[in-house]
């Protein structure tokens with residue numbers, strides 16, 4: 001009996017050791033992130049309309065920053081010499097001092113700081129230089145994804161594809177900062193920097209849609225980078241299987257038709273493409289004014305889906 005107990009104990013101990021190693025979180029690392037503030041023209045539709053933007057990294061939104069919970073983000077903002085304005089970087093994933101780390105720096109100088117990504121999820125980043133409304137409307141925003149250190153779990157399964165969608169308001173006359181603060185002059189909604197970016201039905205010149213294959217799990221990382229308006233995020237012809245408020249796997253809501261995303265909020269949306277047929281769905285801001293003016297994204301679900309879309313570095317199609 002005693003021998004049995006000892007053997008059982010050893011087996012349990014081995015199992016515990018195995019379980020411990022299986023659940024060992026990814027080792028925290030330091031991730032160096034350098035981003036240039038660049039003031040230059042970008043195209044805000046698929047027919048060549050130009051906008052005098054202020055950007056992170058030259059694009060609107062800026063580059064996708066992706067780290068794992070517990071990582072240290074070693075960040076440098078370089079405000080290029082040729083720019084006309086001071087800029088700053090406010091990562092919503094950081095716990096720091098707003099006057100210190102988030103201070104604005106003049107053209108020709110840079111700002112370095114580091115922070116630990118303590119919470120998993122999806123977070124907006126944006127310029128906080130005065131006037132903040134204008135700097136955001138000009139295009140200075142993006143997403144930082146903080147993957148959970150536990151990796152994928154039953155409640156946060158591995159997706160087949162991932163897409164980043166960042167919605168923002170378009171103010172073509174963006175010179176008067178207080179007009180933007182008061183929400184005056186916004187004519188359109190941009191998805192990843194363009195009007196009807198992935199909607200060939202409504203967007204003149206729009207060629208591509210998001211793509212999936214039947215039966216796939218698609219994970220959408222969504223950011224509301226509007227200056228003043230919430231987003232009623234809804235998938236026409238489908239239902240959000242799971243919504244993770246702030247993208248944290250511990251926050252799960254099931255079977256949602258529409259989820260209200262506050263200004264500056266980011267959330268993660270899981271959705272299954274029907275397995276038995278080819279379909280089209282439209283991910284929209286159900287706020288009609290926004291949908292009619294650009295906030296519609298078509299998802300094509302077909303066996304012919306591009307195997308590279310929504311994978312690796314191709315989660316924010318430009």
Ligand SMILES: [Cu+2]
Pocket residue numbers: 054086087088127128129135140
């Ligand atoms: Cu700025």
